[in-house]
Amino acid sequence: MLKKLLKNRGFFIGFCLFSFFAFTALLAAIWTPYSYQEVFENSALLKPSAQFWLGTDDLGRDILSRLLIGSQLSLGIGILVGGISIVVGASLGVISGYFGGKVDQILVQIMNAIQALPSLLLALFVVAILGGGVLNTILSVTLVSIPLMYRMVRSAAIVESSKEYIVSARALGASDFRIIKSHIFPNCTTPILVQMAVCCSDAILNTAALGFLGLGIPAPYPEWGTMLSDSKTFIETAPQLMTMPGLCLLLLILSTQLMSDGLRDQLDPKLRGR
Amino acid sequence: MSILNKVLKLFFAFLFICLMSFTVIRLIPGDPVTNLIGERGASPERIEEMRKNLGMDKSIPEQFFIFTKNALQGDFGESIVSKQPITSEFKVLWPATFELALFAIIWSGIIGIVLGILAAVKRNSFWDYGAVSLSTIGFAMPIFWWALLVIFFFAVMLGLFPVSGRVGVEFEIPYHTGFYLIDSLFAEDKAAFFSVIKHMVLPAFVLGTVSLALIVRVTRSAFIDIQKEDYIRTARAKGLQPAQVIFKHIFKNALPQILTALGLAFGQLLTGAIMTETIFSWPGLGRWIIKSIEARDYPAVQAGVFYSMLIIIIVNFCTDELIKIVNPKLRGS
Numbered sequence: 001m002l003k004k005l006l007k008n009r010g011f012f013i014g015f016c017l018f019s020f021f022a023f024t025a026l027l028a029a030i031w032t033p034y035s036y037q038e039v040f041e042n043s044a045l046l047k048p049s050a051q052f053w054l055g056t057d058d059l060g061r062d063i064l065s066r067l068l069i070g071s072q073l074s075l076g077i078g079i080l081v082g083g084i085s086i087v088v089g090a091s092l093g094v095i096s097g098y099f100g101g102k103v104d105q106i107l108v109q110i111m112n113a114i115q116a117l118p119s120l121l122l123a124l125f126v127v128a129i130l131g132g133g134v135l136n137t138i139l140s141v142t143l144v145s146i147p148l149m150y151r152m153v154r155s156a157a158i159v160e161s162s163k164e165y166i167v168s169a170r171a172l173g174a175s176d177f178r179i180i181k182s183h184i185f186p187n188c189t190t191p192i193l194v195q196m197a198v199c200c201s202d203a204i205l206n207t208a209a210l211g212f213l214g215l216g217i218p219a220p221y222p223e224w225g226t227m228l229s230d231s232k233t234f235i236e237t238a239p240q241l242m243t244m245p246g247l248c249l250l251l252l253i254l255s256t257q258l259m260s261d262g263l264r265d266q267l268d269p270k271l272r273g274r
Numbered sequence: 275m276s277i278l279n280k281v282l283k284l285f286f287a288f289l290f291i292c293l294m295s296f297t298v299i300r301l302i303p304g305d306p307v308t309n310l311i312g313e314r315g316a317s318p319e320r321i322e323e324m325r326k327n328l329g330m331d332k333s334i335p336e337q338f339f340i341f342t343k344n345a346l347q348g349d350f351g352e353s354i355v356s357k358q359p360i361t362s363e364f365k366v367l368w369p370a371t372f373e374l375a376l377f378a379i380i381w382s383g384i385i386g387i388v389l390g391i392l393a394a395v396k397r398n399s400f401w402d403y404g405a406v407s408l409s410t411i412g413f414a415m416p417i418f419w420w421a422l423l424v425i426f427f428f429a430v431m432l433g434l435f436p437v438s439g440r441v442g443v444e445f446e447i448p449y450h451t452g453f454y455l456i457d458s459l460f461a462e463d464k465a466a467f468f469s470v471i472k473h474m475v476l477p478a479f480v481l482g483t484v485s486l487a488l489i490v491r492v493t494r495s496a497f498i499d500i501q502k503e504d505y506i507r508t509a510r511a512k513g514l515q516p517a518q519v520i521f522k523h524i525f526k527n528a529l530p531q532i533l534t535a536l537g538l539a540f541g542q543l544l545t546g547a548i549m550t551e552t553i554f555s556w557p558g559l560g561r562w563i564i565k566s567i568e569a570r571d572y573p574a575v576q577a578g579v580f581y582s583m584l585i586i587i588i589v590n591f592c593t594d595e596l597i598k599i600v601n602p603k604l605r606g607s
Contacts, residue, residue, distance in 0.1 A: 117582060120545040127567075130303075208416055209418065212418045212549070213548070214568070228422065242423075246422065
């Protein structure tokens, strides 16, 4: 399947970009030019040079090192949230779509309630209630991404459970658990993957937005949104500060969206080129 | 019957948002009374007194009833920070956000629809690739970075537009409607009017970019779908001019989808407004919500939850009704 997907130009570009960020995140685990917290005296707001490849920020910290650690943070949160939304959102979606009835109705209402507010706004309120910090940020962006996964998987599961082979499987005496495990779930893989990429990109964007507003991941973590927010003050004197974090953020989000579009084309060839 | 249904639906929606904003304040760790009055370490007598004043000594269902009744009258208590009734603050704030959002949706709607049509009609041309890349990048663009880029280019480098506030500090606009464009016209102050427009350009441009991506994509795919229909082939075979086919047949049928996208875009604008207003120091709802959250001004946060949900429900309701007007098939469903 991956071979077929890579022939899709959009998916290929997205995959390359994503691999690049995965590489930088792994690289940051073993090597960064300096420590992301190390403050160099008398070297604030330096332009890119041989010593500091991308220059230094307002406190004299190496930007490249901070960017690398930042890619770990963004990518980590994106994948983590995508994973949790699969575990929670997709399971709830399959249960809701397969069983229908009261459970389905209640779950749909709960998800509607979560989605009554735009995702960033809800994440903001959750952070406002629980207070900032790494864990609460992740919690709030996860909460808003679960309904996205739930809805898509639920509708896929409904279509799947109404097919005849499910009826015959039941007639053969297969238990509900067995039907879900070996028929419904495998047939929902593509929508789950598509939606995982969507959840991932939403999580990255929302985390950065919270960081930019000063309510997300706190200092000293070099989150890209926080870095952008710090660079705002120096927009006239040191515009190079805001270039890289924003560009990285754009490319990372773009890569997940391109991959999700490519996967969606695979799911429904009729949608190709939309 | 259908009107009764609609009223009932709106009523339940209203109850729902009351319930949400009512619960918010009680989910915050700590004592709700100290949270609401914002005085940590107040004497026990004072807290007891406030508990009575806020009606917190009553049972929860009773409290909810009082809250709903007050919300119906638009009473959310006083802001901890400014000590003003929140409703009177809101009255000044919402026109600012509405004015900004309206301009954003107007420019992005017009340009988005035109670009979407161009892309669909001239498929696989320069226009098509341009529109598709534009909407793909627009979807992925973090709006705060985009705002910084726009500020850097248009304000710092070219010095064309101001980057903060709604009007130059030298102008005093008398309050009529809260919409500065209208108020400055009322005051017959031409210089103020142009100053308002100049302040509006950059934030409205940034805010509209997000909805632009959505509108281009939806218009284009709706057009591509409908172009394949048999009745379009018939219309062309009859010898209608291409322009007639596009506007009379395709556009009319694509309108419900486009309107849905516009409604969705308006919801997005609310989120976008938070970022845009914070960056451009625009004195609207979005910036107010952020400030309230930062100051732990919980009554204001509670009202913020309430108002943002109210706006979204009203927008959704209006889009639904509009779609029913343009698409007779959906009426009565």
